[in-house]
Amino acid sequence: MAIHKKEAFTQKEQDLANFAKAMSHPARIAILKVLAQRNECICGEIVELLPLAQSTVSQHLKELKTAGLISGSIDGPRSCYCINWKAFEKFSNEFNYLFNKLKVNNEKACC
Amino acid sequence: MAIHKKEAFTQKEQDLANFAKAMSHPARIAILKVLAQRNECICGEIVELLPLAQSTVSQHLKELKTAGLISGSIDGPRSCYCINWKAFEKFSNEFNYLFNKLKVNNEKACC
DNA sequence: TTCTTTTATCGTATATTTGCGATATAAGAT
DNA sequence: ATCTTATATCGCAAATATACGATAAAAGAA
Numbered sequence: 001m002a003i004h005k006k007e008a009f010t011q012k013e014q015d016l017a018n019f020a021k022a023m024s025h026p027a028r029i030a031i032l033k034v035l036a037q038r039n040e041c042i043c044g045e046i047v048e049l050l051p052l053a054q055s056t057v058s059q060h061l062k063e064l065k066t067a068g069l070i071s072g073s074i075d076g077p078r079s080c081y082c083i084n085w086k087a088f089e090k091f092s093n094e095f096n097y098l099f100n101k102l103k104v105n106n107e108k109a110c111c
Numbered sequence: 112m113a114i115h116k117k118e119a120f121t122q123k124e125q126d127l128a129n130f131a132k133a134m135s136h137p138a139r140i141a142i143l144k145v146l147a148q149r150n151e152c153i154c155g156e157i158v159e160l161l162p163l164a165q166s167t168v169s170q171h172l173k174e175l176k177t178a179g180l181i182s183g184s185i186d187g188p189r190s191c192y193c194i195n196w197k198a199f200e201k202f203s204n205e206f207n208y209l210f211n212k213l214k215v216n217n218e219k220a221c222c
Numbered sequence: 223t224t225c226t227t228t229t230a231t232c233g234t235a236t237a238t239t240t241g242c243g244a245t246a247t248a249a250g251a252t
Numbered sequence: 253a254t255c256t257t258a259t260a261t262c263g264c265a266a267a268t269a270t271a272c273g274a275t276a277a278a279a280g281a282a
Contacts, residue, residue, distance in 0.1 A: 004240070004267070008162040009137035013144070021135035025270085026120035026128040033124070036210055041222055044228060051119040053272050058230055060270095073222040077228050077279045080222050088210050095206075099147055099199050111152050111184035111191045115237070115270070136240085155258060167241050169260055174239095188249045188258050 012094065019091045022067035027052060028060050032083065035070060041080040123205065130202045133178035138163060139171050143194065146181060152191040 006014060023029060031046055047057045061081060064070045069088070072081040117125060134140060142157055158168045172192060175181045180199070183192040 005162060006137050009141055013137040013140045016140050017135055017137040020131045020140075022131075024128055024132035024135045026117050026124040027270095029124045029127050029131075030120055033209060047229090051116060052270095054229075055231080055273075056271050062230080063269095071222050074229090074278085075222075077226095079229060082222050083210075092206070092210075095203070098144060099194075099203075111182050111186075111193050138240095158259095163240095164242050165259075166243075166261080170240080173260080185248085185259090188256095190259060 016091070016094055016098070018067055019069070019087070022064055022069050025060065027057070028064055031057075031060060031064065032069065035081060035083045041082040043075070043078040043080055046081075127202070127205055127209070129178055130180070130198070133175055133180050136171065138168070139175055142168075142171060142175065143180065146192060146194045152186075152193040154186070154189040154191055157192075 006017075009017075023032070027050060030050060034042055034046055034049060044054070046061070047054045050057055052060075061070070061072065061079075065072055065081075069084055070081050071084050072079055074080075117128075120128075134143070138161060141161060145153055145157055145160060155165075157172070158165045161168055163171075172181070172183065172190075176183050176192075180195055181192050182195050183190055185191075
């Protein structure tokens with residue numbers, strides 16, 4: 001494969017793709033769901049709820065955090081995570097701009 | 112790694128993840144963008160527009176088609192693709208249901 | 223200090239993705 | 253029938269992702 005060509009695309013394309021990539025695993029969807037449902041931030045409770053090892057869950061949390069979908073802070077001996085709603089709003093806007101608006105001018109599908 | 116545990120999650124979680132996975136590469140975002148912008152379906156024009164080899168683009172198109180985000184049909188010696196708006200509507204609904212509605216009850220972020 | 227609890231990180235095995243050239247396939251053109 | 257054009261598929265190399273056990277780190281409890 002030589003080199004990954006992701007840099008050859010626009011920043012917006014890469015941003016959208018990165019956001020989507022962060023959501024591209026059911027475990028991460030499940031984590032986001034839990035964080036979205038609870039008003040208080042969750043820590044190791046997530047591990048209890050998922051059918052995965054603690055280290056694996058921790059890795060998924062790190063990916064979500066790196067991608068900016070959640071934020072986390074240390075709270076004594078445990079960690080506290082919650083959703084970064086701003087990132088979701090941004091994604092939602094980008095997504096709708098790209099597809100919902102264009103859809104109007106594009107009713108007649110051809111294949 | 113032993114086994115992938117994706118089956119251990121709900122169907123909805125898997126569906127959302129699969130949709131997101133299809134969008135998780137800038138080349139595929141770019142393809143969707145082109146298809147969304149043109150009223151008529153595009154074929155090899157996409158190859159011209161992307162900084163990738165023809166075989167690579169063909170592979171990305173196949174992935175998008177398999178995931179249900181686009182549909183394609185043979186048109187003489189060339190192939191015609193277009194967006195499957197229904198799939199986007201479904202994803203948009205799922206996504207908004209999961210996040211936008213919950214957001215209302217969740218204004219106070221904690222970390 | 224030592225023990226316990228909670229979470230992050232390391233190392234590693236395996237699976238999947240990405241990318242391309244080469245080749246196959248399919249259909250219209252000559 | 254042969255040539256050309258357009259697209260899909262195969263085979264392979266390299267990069268990433270997924271998962272887990274083991275271990276480290278950090279902080280409160282005994």
